[in-house]
Amino acid sequence: MKRRDALKIGAFGLAATAIPAVASSSYEGLNPYSKYRDKVINRNRYSMSEKPTKSELKHTPEIKIGSKDAKGYTLVEITIGQKGILHPSSDAHWIDFIELKADGKLIDRVLFEPGKSMGYAAFKVKLDGVKSLTAVEGCNLHGIWEHTVKI
Numbered sequence: 802m803k804r805r806d807a808l809k810i811g812a813f814g815l816a817a818t819a820i821p822a823v824a825s826s827s828y829e830g831l832n833p834y835s836k837y838r839d840k841v842i843n844r845n846r847y848s849m850s851e852k853p854t855k856s857e858l859k860h861t862p863e864i865k866i867g868s869k870d871a872k873g874y875t876l877v878e879i880t881i882g883q884k885g886i887l888h889p890s891s892d893a894h895w896i897d898f899i900e901l902k903a904d905g906k907l908i909d910r911v912l913f914e915p916g917k918s919m920g921y922a923a924f925k926v927k928l929d930g931v932k933s934l935t936a937v938e939g940c941n942l943h944g945i946w947e948h949t950v951k952i
């Protein structure tokens with residue numbers, strides 16, 4: 802290969818590596834917070850009372866701890882809504898995120914598009930030594946709700 806050809810390839814390679822940096826702004830559309838920012842209007846925190854209303858039941862996450870697999874990961878399912886009163890999902894009113902925390906520390910977060918799916922997320926996590934799990938959810942209209950279970 803002549804030196805001139807090597808320089809051409811080198812220049813093309815440089816341009817190719819520059820493309821992802823230029824195109825990275827298109828990934829903003831994957832984050833519902835940037836795409837639907839105007840529809841997420843309530844970020845206040847709420848909690849379920851001792852005699853919960855239907856709205857409180859509908860917004861409080863339910864945590865279901867499943868079995869541990871052979872590699873030590875336990876299935877943790879989070880459904881938004883208690884006692885079978887599930888939160889709706891529409892373009893105007895939906896669960897925009899669900900988080901799972903272990904002993905108060907964030908494990909992971911799932912972001913949701915409006916009206917595409919119900920408020921449900923499942924995680925496979927290692928729970929060795931963990932004393933509590935907390936699920937946190939955001940409803941775009943009715944704010945942030947959480948529920949903690951001791952394990």
Ligand SMILES: [Fe+2]
Nearest residue numbers: 894940942943
């Ligand atoms: Fe809601």
